[in-house]
Amino acid sequence: MVALQHVVIDTNYFIGDPQLRNATWGDLLAAQQEDRIKVYVPEVVVREQVRLYVDPHHRELDKALGEFGRSHKVLTKRGLHLPEVDLADVRAQRRGLVITTDYDRDFRQRLDSAGATVLPLPTVDTEDLARRYFNGQKPFKENGDGIADYLIWRTIVELHDSVPALDEIVVITKNTADFVDGGRLHPNLASDVDEDRVKWFPHSTDFVRHLVAGSPKLISARFYPLKATGGGETTELFRAYAAAETYVNGPLLYSQISTDESYGDVEIVGYEPHQIFESPTIEGVDLDESSATWSPYEEYDDGTILGRLDVSAELHVTAFAYKSDLAIHEEVTVSRGDHNDHMSEVSDYLTVVIQLHIRITGDDSQVLNIETIELSRAGDIKNSVQG
Numbered sequence: 001m002v003a004l005q006h007v008v009i010d011t012n013y014f015i016g017d018p019q020l021r022n023a024t025w026g027d028l029l030a031a032q033q034e035d036r037i038k039v040y041v042p043e044v045v046v047r048e049q050v051r052l053y054v055d056p057h058h059r060e061l062d063k064a065l066g067e068f069g070r071s072h073k074v075l076t077k078r079g080l081h082l083p084e085v086d087l088a089d090v091r092a093q094r095r096g097l098v099i100t101t102d103y104d105r106d107f108r109q110r111l112d113s114a115g116a117t118v119l120p121l122p123t124v125d126t127e128d129l130a131r132r133y134f135n136g137q138k139p140f141k142e143n144g145d146g147i148a149d150y151l152i153w154r155t156i157v158e159l160h161d162s163v164p165a166l167d168e169i170v171v172i173t174k175n176t177a178d179f180v181d182g183g184r185l186h187p188n189l190a191s192d193v194d195e196d197r198v199k200w201f202p203h204s205t206d207f208v209r210h211l212v213a214g215s216p217k218l219i220s221a222r223f224y225p226l227k228a229t230g231g232g233e234t235t236e237l238f239r240a241y242a243a244a245e246t247y248v249n250g251p252l253l254y255s256q257i258s259t260d261e262s263y264g265d266v267e268i269v270g271y272e273p274h275q276i277f278e279s280p281t282i283e284g285v286d287l288d289e290s291s292a293t294w295s296p297y298e299e300y301d302d303g304t305i306l307g308r309l310d311v312s313a314e315l316h317v318t319a320f321a322y323k324s325d326l327a328i329h330e331e332v333t334v335s336r337g338d339h340n341d342h343m344s345e346v347s348d349y350l351t352v353v354i355q356l357h358i359r360i361t362g363d364d365s366q367v368l369n370i371e372t373i374e375l376s377r378a379g380d381i382k383n384s385v386q387g
Contacts, residue, residue: 003166005037005199008119008156010173011048011148013204017286017314018053018103020110024204024286029114031211037170039116042155044148046111046118050104065091122154138188139178149178153189160193169198174284176202203249205287237294240309240358241287243365247356248285248313252370255282257317268315270375271350276326277319280348284316287354305360306368310353312376317348351376 007028017025031037069087076082111118129150136142139149160169171179179186185195201207256264257280259273266282273280288311296307320343355371 003164004035005168005170006040006159006163007037007170007172007207008040008042008152008159009045009116009204010152010171010175011045011052012174013172014045014049015052015316018049018107020114024208025114027208027211028204029116032115036211039114040119040159041111041116042119042152043121044151044155046104046107048148050107053103053107119155119159122151122158124151124154132188138186141178146178149175153179153192156198157192160198165194165197167197169193170201170207171198172201172204172207174202176200205245205249236296236305236307236360237292239360239365240294240307241289241292241311243358243360243367244292244309244311244354244356245287247367248287248354251367252285253282257281266370266373268350268352268373268375271352273317273319273348274321274346276321277346277348278321278343280317280319282315283318283347284314286314288312288314291353303362307358307360308371309356309358311356312351312353315348315350315352317350319346319348320344321346 014020028037028039032039065087068090072082072085072087108118131137132150133140133144136144139153140146156169156171163169173179179189180200181187184190185193185198185200252266255266257271257273258264258267259277259280262279264280291310291312293310294307295310296305298306322342323344326344326346352373353376354373357368357371359366359368
């Protein structure tokens, strides 16, 4: 019997939720309060998240300063009488901004107040590091990328070795390719731990669903914010939302988005991908439970219910772009700089409203179809390289 599950969260969990407002974060904390799990964030994840959050802001400031200097010079040259500006002083003020320090402090405070434990940087065996790096062994990629993944893995190993032998380690990360092979821990890593004690979940919602199944208290905490219209019951909401969650993390995931130039699997009303985007695809979906409404519209004699669930979501959209185009369009977010010799992987983060038609029969619920996905607002553009 597992005594406790120690949950380690990777950087990609926080990218779309830098302020920790995601409902699944609340679910994890509720389970921790029940003493069912303990939540950890490696120090390397904290530092990586801070970098990914602040780098776009720094680049935005630098870009604005460059444009300001050029505009001031042109306008003055054309005869406008503008106040003198000491650009060196302005740049000095820019260097004095403490965006990094502020977010680093705030992020750590949020983790601490939530009861999450920040795991320190691991002790590194330089011989092991060199061997894995030069031999292209996991978690390193063949091109040598992966130092952050290596530090995360060593943090997991140290945690594994420090907790009771009956406890499990649960890792929540979308980056399973560098750790797992065919559903099992990669052979390069398997000898470092007791493989049966280390579990992997690519989506936090998958793990939360596992927690919800065994905790009425957590079900209450998770679905209390849901609102019903037209007489829908809480149990219907639970089942409808569960169906939606399964669908968006299954069939909807990796769907290609239709554009003016090409027909895809799904259309997002109001969203026009950047002109340099090639094959935009839905890479990640995070539903917002607190926004969901359930509207049943038909009920049959056998108890089957048809209805529509409306719910807001954060979408992570990825696409490809030619590197030559990226040199011109600096505003585009780069998620992987070297997809191949000519192209990079780029990203958009969107807030949308999804309307799904759902059938509930007894304990079973199933999405029949998506009526529409409509852009609510575009997420903040992040021009960050994640390697």
